[in-house]
Amino acid sequence: MNKGTLVWMAGTRWDNLAGTEKRLAGALADYREVLWVDPPAPVFGGTAGGLRPAAVEVVPQLTRLIVPVLPGAWRPVLGTAARWLLHRAVRTATGAGRLPGAVVVAGPLASFPRLETGVKVFFVTDDWLSGAALMGLSEARIRRTMLRNLAEAEVVAAVTGDLAERLRRLRPGTAVLHLPNGCVAPPPGGPPHGTNAERRGVVLLGQLNERLDLGILRAVAAAGIPLALVGPRTERDPEVRAELDALLGHGSVTWEGEIPPAEVPGRLARAAAGITPYADNEFNRSSFPLKTLDYLAAGLPVVSTDLPAARWLGTGHVVRENSPEAFTAALRKVLAEPADPVRVRERQQLAGQHSWDARARTMLDAVDAAAGDWTGDHFLITRFNLPTPGPESLVRAREGWLRERAGLFERYCLPSVAVQTSTRFKWLIYFDPESPAWLRERISEWSADGLFTPVYRTAVEKGDLLADLRRLVPEPAGMLMTTNLDNDDGIAADFVQRLQQAAAKTAGRTALYLPSGLILAGTGLFARRDRTNAFCSVAEPWPDAVTCWADWHTLLGRSMPVREVPGPAGWLQVVHGGNVSNRVRGFRVSAEAHRQRFPGLLSGAQPPGPAERARELLLDTPRRALGSGVRAAAKTVLLRTVGKDGLDRVKERIGALRGAGTREMP
Numbered sequence: 001m002n003k004g005t006l007v008w009m010a011g012t013r014w015d016n017l018a019g020t021e022k023r024l025a026g027a028l029a030d031y032r033e034v035l036w037v038d039p040p041a042p043v044f045g046g047t048a049g050g051l052r053p054a055a056v057e058v059v060p061q062l063t064r065l066i067v068p069v070l071p072g073a074w075r076p077v078l079g080t081a082a083r084w085l086l087h088r089a090v091r092t093a094t095g096a097g098r099l100p101g102a103v104v105v106a107g108p109l110a111s112f113p114r115l116e117t118g119v120k121v122f123f124v125t126d127d128w129l130s131g132a133a134l135m136g137l138s139e140a141r142i143r144r145t146m147l148r149n150l151a152e153a154e155v156v157a158a159v160t161g162d163l164a165e166r167l168r169r170l171r172p173g174t175a176v177l178h179l180p181n182g183c184v185a186p187p188p189g190g191p192p193h194g195t196n197a198e199r200r201g202v203v204l205l206g207q208l209n210e211r212l213d214l215g216i217l218r219a220v221a222a223a224g225i226p227l228a229l230v231g232p233r234t235e236r237d238p239e240v241r242a243e244l245d246a247l248l249g250h251g252s253v254t255w256e257g258e259i260p261p262a263e264v265p266g267r268l269a270r271a272a273a274g275i276t277p278y279a280d281n282e283f284n285r286s287s288f289p290l291k292t293l294d295y296l297a298a299g300l301p302v303v304s305t306d307l308p309a310a311r312w313l314g315t316g317h318v319v320r321e322n323s324p325e326a327f328t329a330a331l332r333k334v335l336a337e338p339a340d341p342v343r344v345r346e347r348q349q350l351a352g353q354h355s356w357d358a359r360a361r362t363m364l365d366a367v368d369a370a371a372g373d374w375t376g377d378h379f380l381i382t383r384f385n386l387p388t389p390g391p392e393s394l395v396r397a398r399e400g401w402l403r404e405r406a407g408l409f410e411r412y413c414l415p416s417v418a419v420q421t422s423t424r425f426k427w428l429i430y431f432d433p434e435s436p437a438w439l440r441e442r443i444s445e446w447s448a449d450g451l452f453t454p455v456y457r458t459a460v461e462k463g464d465l466l467a468d469l470r471r472l473v474p475e476p477a478g479m480l481m482t483t484n485l486d487n488d489d490g491i492a493a494d495f496v497q498r499l500q501q502a503a504a505k506t507a508g509r510t511a512l513y514l515p516s517g518l519i520l521a522g523t524g525l526f527a528r529r530d531r532t533n534a535f536c537s538v539a540e541p542w543p544d545a546v547t548c549w550a551d552w553h554t555l556l557g558r559s560m561p562v563r564e565v566p567g568p569a570g571w572l573q574v575v576h577g578g579n580v581s582n583r584v585r586g587f588r589v590s591a592e593a594h595r596q597r598f599p600g601l602l603s604g605a606q607p608p609g610p611a612e613r614a615r616e617l618l619l620d621t622p623r624r625a626l627g628s629g630v631r632a633a634a635k636t637v638l639l640r641t642v643g644k645d646g647l648d649r650v651k652e653r654i655g656a657l658r659g660a661g662t663r664e665m666p
Contacts, residue, residue: 003102003368004421004494005033007118011107011125013038014064017207018261020181020290021106022450027182027360031060035098036062037090037109040069040082049184052268053089057125066094088115090434095596100420102367105149108135108142112152113261116568116597117421117494120154121363122344123179126287127163130515132535134210134283134339136236143170149175154370157363162308163286177366180309183293186348187232196258198209199339200254201226202303202331203271205264205291208255209235212282213305219324221250225331228265232258268298273334274411278302280322288407292318297351299344300333301326313354317347353628374500376479378541379469380417380427380452384409384487385439386430387458402435404576406442408488410576412601416490418451419599422497426472427452430460463495465547479503481512482547483537491535492597499537502565509540511548511556514570518594521584525594525605528573528586535571569594570599588612616657 008025014036016022025034036058043051053067067089069082070646100118105111108128110118128146132139150156150171157177158164164176202220204212208231229248234240248255255383259267268274274295278284287310295302296317304310305327306320319334321327385402417427431443433456443454455468470476481503485491495514495523502512513536519526536553538560540548551559575584591605 003371003480003497004033004118005034005035005094005098006367007037007094007098007100007103007113007115009037009090009103009107010039010111011106011110012660013041014058017258020048020288021123022184023290023356024359024363024467025062027356028363029059030357031360031364032061032101032156033098034062035065035090035093037065037086038112040086042071044066044372053092055093061653063093065089073483083111091115098132099596100498101371105153105362107227108132108137109145111145111149119155119367120153121155121157121367121370122149123363124156124158124163124167126159127166127283129166130282130286132502134236147171155366157366158334159288160286161312166200177362179359179362179397180312180354181288181293182291182354182356182359183290183297185352185357186297186299199270199272201271202273202275202335203230203268203300204275204277204294205267205294206231206289207234208244210240211236211278211287212235213277213324214240214247216324216327216400218243219246219328220275220277220331221252223245223328223332224252226336227253228267228271229253230257230259230264262289264294265298268295270301271300272386273301273331274298274300274301275327275331276307276310277327278305278307279402280305289648291295293351293354293405296347298346301337301343303331303334313350315350317343318351325511330557350358371497371501372505374422374424374481376477376481376503377469377473377542378426378481378483378496378503379472380425380483380485380496381465381547382413382427382429382452382474382485382487383430383460385432386460387432401441405440405488405550407577408574410446412572413485413487414446414451414497415600416493416572416598417485418497419493420491422500423495423573424500425496427471427485428468429454431456433458460549462546465549466545469547471516477544478541479539480542480547481539481546482535482545484548486534486573488576490574490601492568492570492572492599493599494597495535497567498567498570502563503537503539506563508538509538509560510546510563511560512539512565514565514567516569517571517573518569518589518598518607519573520574520602521583522544522607523604524584524608525585525591525602526584527589531584532562533571534573567596572598 006028008021010019010021012019016021027037028034038243051067051068055065057065058064058365067086067325069085071107094115100115100120101114104114104121104123106123106125112224128142129139132142144369150167154175155168155177157179158167159180164178165178168174196495204227206277207227217227233244235244247253274291276289276292278289287307290309292302292304292310302318304318304320306322310318310320320328322328355662385405429452436641446452447454453472457464482497483499499512511530513533515529515531517528517530517533517535519528532537532554534553536554536556537550538548538550540546548556588605588608591602
């Protein structure tokens with residue numbers, strides 16, 4: 001199911017050490033397309049590799065976006081320019097067929113780009129405020145950025161419960177999803193744990209810096225326990241640098257720096273235990289060390305300082321001690337235990353419950369819930385060439401009308417439904433049983449992939465429609481939504497998703513409209529706001545359903561509440577020779593801002609030139625507005641005096657006088 005691209009505004013570069021962000025984003029790529037956005041990279045001496053933004057696929061379904069900026073990108077003045085360049089590059093990248101379904105901000109200074117779609121997720125991986133000095137950043141600036149992101153986010157997630165509580169204190173009332181770190185789950189029936197003779201000493205994975213309890217590491221080394229350090233040095237404090245130098249010079253300590261992720265399992269296979277010796281400070285108490293689960297996934301016992309994350313795991317396979325003496329004693333005891341394949345499997349099974357795949361699914365569930373994921377039955381319903389009395393019959397009788405309509409359906413309607421970001425809907429199209437053979441062949445081709453179900457009827461009464469809908473859902477859900485779609489019109493790629501998000505938040509029968517849309521006339525594109533447009537929907541309980549065909553789309557509000565779904569243009573009407581009512585309305589706009597949401601539908605639209613803009617502003621827009629007002633007033637008067645049937649007779653008479661008529665279904 002295509003639910004749009006997940007844009008990840010990262011706090012670290014993709015080629016940095018594989019931490020929380022990189023591992024979770026990689027797992028998410030198994031379910032959604034992911035656009036990983038590096039923090040701005042300096043043009044000189046950085047990783048940009050050029051003067052223009054560059055996008056490259058690093059793993060299947062995951063593209064890395066690198067945006068070059070001037071050095072000093074996060075300084076007060078340059079930071080604003082860097083952020084603007086970064087967000088512009090994201091908007092450009094998501095305009096290339098990557099309609100955002102969600103935007104994740106996961107860095108202390110990252111912020112949400114201004115995108116038209118996408119659930120906003122603020123994912124906090126560490127206590128950035130207390131760790132500002134460790135990262136060399138301004139605490140005040142981090143606080144301002146976090147408060148802004150907390151206010152904008154629709155989903156807030158944190159890796160530990162302690163960190164979640166800190167976020168709630170920072171912005172009272174914030175709901176925080178607990179999303180702990182994970183690990184690569186060990187494969188079922190993996191290699192057995194070796195004997196103690198085959199595995200020697202202990203291993204410490206990860207960065208060597210101020211976060212570690214160096215007193216514990218010195219005690220382990222002094223006890224003569226072989227200690228393998230695997231990870232880069234990233235310390236800033238000169239005293240810590242000196243202590244690390246001394247530790248690495250000890251005879252029982254080996255250090256090999258950062259290694260590729262693919263080599264980590266081999267290193268763990270040489271060790272008899274893993275250690276997580278973090279210093280007891282505010283920053284660490286809110287953290288969730290990745291290494292602890294990595295050790296368990298390798299079947300290793302673990303000795304850790306008494307971190308809240310270690311307590312949260314709730315297992316005896318992770319021994320917790322804080323003092324150097326107690327930590328070393330616990331480690332000696334663990335190393336003295338005989339190898340036990342049963343306990344190895346227990347550790348691996350425990351790690352499997354905390355896989356990155358599980359974490360990815362938890363995040364996506366939260367995103368879908370925030371999007372108001374529709375749980376009812378949703379149908380698009382279309383009259384293609386259903387025999388219709390009234391003014392429409394005059395146009396349908398015109399020579400070539402059916403072939404022109406088939407071409408418009410292929411050009412606009414069919415492809416716009418095929419690219420919907422939500423595919424949890426069914427499409428029912430009604431055809432005349434007397435349709436010619438060439439059209440029936442085209443119908444078979446159009447419906448071969450199951451995108452829609454063709455139904456042949458001479459007329460569709462309420463009971464017929466409901467019976468047809470029920471046949472497509474053997475077990476109806478609690479709610480039904482029906483949406484009218486004309487066969488010569490198009491819809492935005494997120495049209496269905498936006499309707500379903502709105503319907504998920506309604507109770508009882510409700511008419512739904514996306515009031516903002518576009519009208520395409522030749523090479524001109526016009527923005528139009530129509531609060532009761534033909535792209536109407538009705539969400540209601542299945543029992544006693546009436547559907548969106550219960551009344552004219554302009555009159556549904558007479559019998560049910562109406563809800564308007566705000567947002568950018570959601571639909572496209574095409575003005576052509578076979579129209580019955582569509583005409584140029586609204587004001588002329590450029591297609592560039594709308595192409596990503598109407599992929600392939602606006603290729604013929606051209607921006608207005610200076611002279612056209614002036615004419616639009618001074619003459620055409622006021623004239624169209626006046627004409628629309630006069631027609632609306634006349635229609636209102638006729639409805640009140642002669643009713644719907646009388647209005648149809650008037651329109652039919654006008655159409656006959658014009659010869660071919662103009663479609664005027666309200």
